Amino acid sequence: MSAIIESIDLHKTYTMGRVEVEVLKDININIEKGEFVSIMGPSGSGKSTLLYLIGGLDKPTSGTIRINGREMSNMKDEEESRLRRQEIGFIFQFYNLIPNLNVEENIMLPVLLDGKKLKDYKKALDEILDIVGLSDRRRHTPRELSGGQQQRVAIARALINKPEIILADEPIGNLDTRTGMEVMKLLSDINREKGKTIIQVTHSKESAGYGQRIINVRDGKVSEAV
């Protein structure tokens, strides 16, 4: 298998007041296409920072990240945004849905941003709604849905543009155990059946168990566990 994500000598330093804090030190990881990887570690260890650097939402202080062989540090905002629209899907702990848009509209946002026509994605929308089990909730607004349902909408939104990579930041951190496991099963199915590469940040060992590989981050450094 070929590496879809590569990080080479990745460093990230934040300045907090007058103090410089090195959050990530010399990170070198490879993630293969179709892998389901969980990033674990204590609070403040730098795991979320690593995920956001991979997603291009933040810039490394030094080092390189390659997505499908393309170096992100050389990308301009427009190209990086297109990459997030077409090749990466994000899922967040707090769902981050737009409250005044309904389920369908929330899901179709990446399509709209990509300048595509909604009618061309009607079939894809039906299919995704079916996968996440929300076909009967398509006209509802987020405030009319439970936490689990909202996270399913977020998953559907991450999938609509058929990206190869899904980045999930504590996707079940805000859900009860049963709902959390249902969401994890859904992500696992997507990974297995659709061949999507999934990287999740999690505190939960049970959740990490749905993946094939665990990357531990501690004090800004990584160690791997299978």
Add this chain to the structure above:
Amino acid sequence: MKIIIKFILKNMYEKKLRTFLILFSIILSSALFFAAQAITDNVVDMFLTDSKQFYGNADIMVFPETNSPSENLKTSRLDFMSGKSEYVIGALRTRALYKRSSDESVSVAVRGTTIEEMNIMCPFYVVGGSDIDSFSGRKIVIGKTSAEKYGIKIGDQVKLEIGGKVYRFLVCAIAQPDGYFAESSTTMNVVVPKSALSSIYGRTDVNNIIFIGLKDGVDVKQSIEEIKSGYRGYSVEEPVPVEDARASVESMSVGFMMMTIVVAFMSLFIIYTSFKVITLERMPIIGTFRSVGATKRTTNLVLLGESLAYGIIGGALGCALGLGVLYLITLFITPNFSAGYVIKLIYTPSQMAAAFGLAVGLSVISSVLPIRKISKIPVKEIVLNAIEKKNRKKTARYIGGLILLVLSFILPPISPKQLAYVLDTASMMSSIIGLIMLLPLLVTGFVKLFEKIYTVLFGNVGAIAAKNLRENKSILNNISILAISISTLIMITTISDSALKEVASFFTRSARFDVWLIKPGADRSTEQSLLAIDGIQQVCGSLESNPVEIIGTDYKLSYVNGIDTSKYPSFYELNMDGDKEALLRSLDNERSIILTSIFRKKAGFNIGDNITLKLDRGNFTYKVIGFQDSILNGGGFGLISDKYFKADTGIQTYNEIYIKTDKSPDTVIGEIKNKYRGEPFDVITMKDLEEQNYAANASIFRSMEAFAYLAMIIGIFGIINNYVVSFIERKRSLAMYRSIGMSRGQIVGMMIAESATCGIIGGSMGVIAGLMMVYTIPYVMEAMDFTMPILLNPSVLIVSFLLGAVITLVASLSPIKKTSRMNLIEALKYE
């Protein structure tokens, strides 16, 4: 208690922009309210001061007219007043020319009196020179303003031309520029010894004016009647009719008060929306307070304490600013002839207390609803920050809004006269309140429309921008603010433009002469001598009475004009229904009067009614035969035939003379000035008069427009505040857009489209609300006994609409900048 106060003040200090916005709204509202209350007294004082230059503190004055039995007045006839008067002083007055050079002279009002008597009537202070103890011979006291203007010093000789001869006077003192010496006009006021002036006239102990100061509590009107009986054929009158001055100023004050209400309404809305945010922000703290045992009442009082603090600080600062606003308005509306008037800032403690009360009331009332709302939330929900947002149906709100809108259309035409002013003003307010209540529904409709338009124009990002406006409270608030401020601006600009146009066009429409001359004592011989001047084609003298009571009613005409019916129509266009010539003939045939349409609406007279006028020679009944459209003097005058005028008033001299020229009016004026050098007269071209009238009215209306712009400034700060609040609330959503692939450019584009849409909708709502207010204006005007055609200038609508778009775009710049620089991880990851 100390902790609570510290807590409140700290909260206010931490949110500087919001605190500034709330205080700014309160300060402006109370300042404007204070100024609107006190403006009447200040403008009346301005007129009184202007008049006091000539009349001092006298309550009554007696002076001869052209056809009076004698030029000389004896004070002895007033001995019967000794018990009622503080003083009876006879003096001499005349006009002179101060000869600065062979071709430059200045008009001078000369008062011949003694220093002692001058100090009783018009006390003055000497600022230079002290040789006034032996005030006799050819000596003169001049005012400081003239002394500085013409470089006159103590000991100088001043040449005055009196009755065609030049006399030299020695400057013995220079007086403080106050009272008689305030010299707010171009005329120089001087005092010379009475004996010196008498000797110029070749007589001793003569008076041509008597000043009477009454004791406190003595009725002025009754005293005038008593004095008249002893001075038949002389003018006995009040130097300054205070009540008339007050009445003419009060309508202006009503205008300022109406604008204050609008500003206060805007402030109410802004404080209310700000307090909604404050109460939401304070939730965790309220939760903490409640969890440690504070009752609902306590937490409510803490929040109310905050609003009270805003009210107290805003009220105190508002009263201080009010003094400044009052000064500026008085300065603005000071007419040219009172340019030297020193503004005194007259106000009562109760006016200041009312302004302070408004500030506190405004703040507390605006905050009560949000505080009440939060007090109903269960403690558990507050502590856990898990407040359920109820998606309440807005049907009742929409029905209420619709009812208010309908009422604002129906009420003005049907409201009874006694309640018209209140109901019409309420209709004006209900149109804007109704529209605000319907806004969510209207905005949803607009958004659907914009979604389609933007998809075509800007692609999908445009469509997202339109979708984001749905149920967005900040946007709704901004649209409401724009609607209030833009509609106010449209309303006041329309009133102002219409009134000014009416004033400006009145003379062009009605007057068919070129020069206006006022010359005391003018009669038919004056007309003849004017006709001898090269360039004067035709002249028409106009007889004018003093204010005329209409017996048996509460109404009063400012004056009655006695007209020569054969000449008058060619000098003044009579805008009236019916056969004008026949009506004018009727004026000569019987005691009949033509009133104005404004007066008809005010007093409710009809054609054929008989009215009894209290004229100088008794009460006479006149038949109302017609009504003309005229705004002159607020429509408070009537036209009668000169035949009956002379018979019933005894007045034979013209108050003013209208002149038609076949040469340039300015050249003719030059000739008139030459002819009447040294005599008192006032002459002006119609063009200059029109400009003077326009300028005097423009300054009043521009001051009122300033109120509307102040409301708009409050609105701009409100909009900026809403955008800041909206940015904080939307940070996460905006970061999410970036995470799913929206580029910086797309985000900026989306936010610009959002604010532009808000501006377009707000501007449209403002224009709609403005049009609804303009619909009500004629009814409000009518309720105030004033009618004029309302001219809606389309460019005002376009400019107001564009202003809305520009304001929102500018206000959104800071959030747009912040969005493109925000930390995405922080915004996405943390609650």
